[in-house]
Amino acid sequence: MKKLGLGIQELSELRKDNYIYVDKTEVIHKLITTGKYYFLSRPRRFGKSLLVNTIEEIFRGNKDLFKETWIYDKWNFEEKSPVIKIDFSRLSYHSSNLKDVLSEELDTIAKSNNIVFEEDKVYSDKFKQLIQELGKENPVVILIDEYDKPIIDYIETSKKEKAEENREILKGFYSVIKGSDRYIKLLFITGISKFSKVSLFSELNNLTDITINRKYATITGYTEKEIADNYGEYLESIKKDFGFDRKGIMDAIRLWYNGYSWDAETFVYNPYSVINFFEAREFKNFWFRSGTPTFLTKFIKDNMVDFTKFDTKVITDDDTLDSYDINNIDLTVLLFQAGYLTIKEKIIDPEFYSVSYNLGYPNMEVRESFYKFLIADYTSIDKTTFSSITRKLKGNLAKREIDQFFLGLKSVFADIPFNIFMEKDESYYHSIIYLTMKLVGADIIPENGSSRGRVDAVVSNPKHIYIIEFKMSSVNDALKQIEKRKYYEPYLYDGREIICIGVAFDRKERNIKDYGVVSVEELLGEKKKI
16 A cells, blocks of 8 residues: 655655655646636645645656656646745744744745845845846746745734734735736745735735635545545555445545535545544544644633534625734634635525625534533633543433433533633533533534523434523423423434433522423423333
8 A cells, every 4th residue: 555645745755755645736737827826725734735845846847756647748847937935834933033034035045046135135125036036037936835824823812913013024025026927927825814914915916816716626635536546445444443334434534524615515525634544543633633723712712702603504705704804803714714614505695696605614523623622711621531521421311321411510510610700701601511512412402502592402312312401590491491492393203212401500609500300291291200
């Protein structure tokens, strides 16, 4: 079997050392032959750097690297182009001023091309000279990878001044591109976010944003066919570990790692998670663990954002998804661009010819991991401890151990530091209940699934269906709510036992005060005991 290219971002290493390479050259060919200025936003660890390097190797004329790929006999590799490539993820701007780091990077590129800068030249002028000298005879290819990293790394409120400073530096850096058009063959820029007030987007009015362009929906990530064609031997080997057939293992991989879409038609797998899965031979939250969204979860908690809406339908429009300002962060846009939400559905209004999008979590990996990080921030209970608690709670419900289930649930609130409770309002308790129930496997009833009010949950397992209503008043009020809303009706002919539970929460005690358990027959007035 060919080797798994875990973490490898250089095409030459993949091709020369017998690693699997998923051929993206057909869509790359479309990109580099039909336009000139491009921007692509994709989440971290989603193949952007390998994509940039592949484009670089094409223009450098390294034909041998492309044997047995789509582009091999469709591109004139003899016509080479000079390349300027800057990868911001590899620049050490944390310990030095971004201006100085950029200037040093340009010095290195100039030296490798026998170009000499004047001693006192500033970074933006160096960039301009580099473009114009390299592009004198053959127009230059400019590749910028992770353009926004010097901004994203400082986007937290306490560091925002640095983010703004770096944004202004980048504004000056990119401003030279527009006046150098005749020296440029291709400009391709990648990043996670599209920030407003960066000259890249305000001055380059011919820059094509291909982020949600259906023609480039598969330029990164793996389609199901690409996994079958390239990882077939691994699928055959690993299915035995789980006792699955080929369909069964693909169903499981799809549930965990598929679901990303930028056009609502084509859904791709997270390449980082897929490769890690084949390496580890077990299902884990690989992508999420590789870069925890500390800023995002802190932002949600500090601003009391209603995160529950991400479980139902988040409708947004084209303009909203386009960009945002670091001083006015739209959490929905940030979550979409960072890969925690994806496009589930494209909605076209025939009356106004407008387009909107329904966003949601892409898959189980992202959804469950996001809940775990939120609950850790909300409760100060570490993720390992909380995972152990939720495993026990699931087991309690599977065995119909209702008293033990509520003992475990009470322990969650008992372990939360007193000072955290004293600072929060009622919606805070609902948020903790909501997250805990979601991690136990509950479906929150959509009409009422809000961290701003009561929590109505349905938990099902092979033998039981639990309908649970949490209220800040009394057990009777909670049970009456279940009866009034008829939450049990969809399950009356299911065959499984339906158990209705009303839960009363005591704000003063900061915990569950009481709970009542009745069968659906008893709830409806029939005297059948459970």
